[in-house]
Amino acid sequence: MRKIFLYGVIGKDIPDTEFINQIPEGNEDLEIRVNSPGGSVFQGWAMHNALLEYKGKKIIHIDGVAASMASVVALAGDEVHMSENALFMIHNPSSQTQGSANDLRKEADLLDKIKNVMVYSYHKKTGIDKNKLIEMLDAETWFDANEAKESKFIDIVKGKVLTQSGTVQGHDSFKIYASFVKPYNDKKIISALGLHIGADEGEILKKIESLKGGEPTEEQRKKAKKLVLSANRGKKITADLIPHYEALAILNYNEVEALFNLIPEVTPASERINYRSDSDQEQDRSKWTLEDYRMKDPEALKNKTLFNKLLNEVK
Known part of the structure; x- marks a missing residue:
């Protein structure tokens, strides 16, 4: 079984291209180990979409924390396992946009649309009522392994994989992530x-x-x-x-x-996935939905203008 590690901040420690390049060709079973406080929304969606597109069995293992965008990536697994001492967190997307009042209003609208897609994805996995999920996101909701299983975000609770270096006061996702990081050599x-x-x-x-x-x-x-x-x-x-x-x-x-x-260098298991076949490039995309892009060309969703347009069409 091929292993991929999502240990770190999405987009900073683990860029989407680096993560996606490790997804093998073919359909062998794939194991994704997660300990992440979250990170870039768009790079997280690229990872999520690439996993959805993969035809082999995908087993997600939450070893430490799967918070924010990392919790969305975890939704792409056929099975989601979670260590008994791990944590799972969902909350509203946020931004650090600067600019005029109009710029900020546009960014707020985009964040609302991203939130709607997140709610849809969480609902699809768990069956939880969408209004209830909105309340959970607004409140920034944390789950231990048993709570996450009860709410159907995960499927299986297992033994500890990582040991925390100490107790973290409060719910700071980055401090919690760091507490699970193995000490330096x-x-x-x-x-x-x-x-x-x-x-x-x-x-x-x-x-x-x-x-x-x-x-x-x-x-x-x-x-x-x-x-x-x-x-x-x-x-x-x-x-x-x-x-x-x-x-x-x-x-x-x-x-x-x-x-x-x-120290030997780890060579990627395969060359970067080619999302677009010749036939895809020749297709008329004018009628493609968000789901079409997620399955056929997730890389294109990095274009914020396109992503915003597709989100407007989501009912």
Whole structure:
């Protein structure tokens, strides 16, 4: 069974293209592991639509948290499993739009339409009355595993996969997500610094201070950032390790580069999915509905103007 990890912020840690490129061709069973506070609405819909289009069996595993747009991606599974200590959250879409009063009104209208599509998708999975779902979204509603199963957002409750590093006060989706992130590999960092394996935090900080040798240049920072982002894209390190390795690369670029060279790069299982066949391109799309685009050309829905127009047609 092929595995894809949605561990991180949608659109930031995991771009839609990176996620979609991992979906294999054919129809083998697919396992999607989720621990995400949400993220970009449009990139989340692209992921959701690509999974819907996939012909093989899709099993979603919510290992930590599936909040906001990540909860929508989870709807695309044929089966949705959830760890007993995981959390599921739904709320209204939001925006950080700036502009004139007219710009803000247009954005508010778009958010309302996106909300309607989300309500429809949640209703289709759970059967919950749409007005009740609207109340849940307005209130920002959190579910533990048993509550999510009772409400039919998920199908199966299973044992723990990730252990939280501590208790999070309140319902901050990003803090909850971070509490499920596995701790960074301090042994690799200690090794890169040339310290003994039992070095404590004080020794690590002292070593870093001794290596600073003055304020790093902008060129050093850019070079280190490029190296570490490349390692992240190659799946050599996870997104939560980026700031740690970036700091090390600024101090000792060659040692970090050598360390990354020792870690094998994960090659995508297949080339990027080709959404459009020649016959699709030749079709008259003037009568295509939102559902037609979701199934035949989900990439086109990144066009906000087109997406807004199709949302207007949803009854």
